[in-house]
Amino acid sequence: MTAAASPPELLRAPLVVEFPFTRSLGPVQSAFLSGLRERVLLGVRTCGGTVMVPPAEYDPVTAEEIRELVEVGATGTVTTWAWNGRPRPHQPLDTPFAWVLVRLDGADTALLHALDVPGPESVRTGMRVRVRWAAERAGAITDIACFEPYEGPAAGHGTPHDGAFADAVTGIVAEARLDYTYSPGRAQTAYIKGLSEQRTVGERCPSCRKVYVPPRGACPTCGVATTDQIEVGPAGTVTTYCIVNIKAKNLDIEVPYVYAHIALDGAGLALHGRIGGIPYDQVRMGLRVEPVWTEGGRYPDHYRPTGEPDADYDAYKELI
Template identity: 75%
Template sequence: MPEVLTAPLVVEFPFTRSLGPVQSAFLTGLRERTVLGVTCQDGRVLVPPVEYDPVTAEELSHLVEVAPTGTVTTWAWNPGPRRGQPLRTPFAWVLVRLDGADSALLHALDAPGPDAVRTGMRVRIRWAAERTGAITDIACFEPSDDAPPATAPVPHDGEFADPVTGITAPARLDYTYAPGRAQSRYLRALADRRTVGERCPACRKVYVP
């Protein structure tokens, strides 16, 4: 049987989207080192904020500021960071419930090894040195000894100077492509400086490739 042909293939493009008022306030807040959540009808505070209640589908707009510290609710160790991930050294993916929030935020935790990570550990945000209004304005989380603050979330009007109104995020898919029988014959023929096609059994037309 002929060897199966394979080849690496990369599909990459920028994904550009506009932001509604809630997402705009959240990302602009990160640029200003402020973490905003949104309050649901039942009083839950969601971070990251969403524009519609996931339970009732009601539109949400009541923003509150939460603390930059929180608690790890679950985690997984990443021993080999890949292109585009937050850190270049091994790290933990963590879900962090920030103080004042009722939902968890997914991000990276900078830790020396899996033995240094546990559910329930206290962490804090490490802000990026240069911030532009993106989730990457949070460089990562780092371990913290800070106790949970006694104060409740603080109402916030979501107003900032020069708000972020849109984002462009790179999308990239790396995979290995394996052609089928007909394409494999076509590619092998090209290697021999020949061009082959395949005749359709119904219409009798010859298609190349």
């Protein structure tokens, strides 16, 4: 009796996805963030009289524009909470804390932030808290360092505010970041290991017979598992392309350059790659190309012309 082959070891690696972007602020958000810098908490009164903190620029019920600013208190009541025993980088506190929704005095909605307490036994719905301001403030939600327990009287009950601040905050850079451990799964593990050997490996659908590169483990059209590994390429055909005129951060490539969809020989759909070794204005549909591997041969750095005649349109039109 033959022992079954053990499955290949799956790859795992840390992955960070970041997308910081710059946005301008309208009068309401500008007043809110400018107020935080000055230790003033502002909400906005809706058409129905509800005071929203954080403020919105349009009424969530009627969709009408709202501009009536209201100053609320720096104290409030916890409406619900969840314990965070393992803070992640860039969170408000680097020690365990509670995420809390706090209805500030004078507000009708709740603000999400961190509560600094020694343990989950110290948190309860209905407990009173107050803002702990950051020592240095710049006009951001981080100007509230966190909340802390509070037993004193309420402070602030919905006082009108004109929203005027010297040197108002008019724009922010919003930091979006996700970091986690990623495993590409069985199919893409085989694909990545193939690239390390300068081979491009796809998988064929047993139903429609398309060869998918990179493989996905299942056919997106038929919904059946793909297990038959097929080596494709290395050469392929440019099916369509775009000219890039904006230099990307941390990408050492002179503009303009070309990114193209490339149908590798034997593949059932095109993958994308950069075209090099030819002036950007000479790239064209049907151009035959081959990979140029990175130093160490881990993956194709770009694709260059093979010198072959261009492929006939009928040979790749179904792959556009």
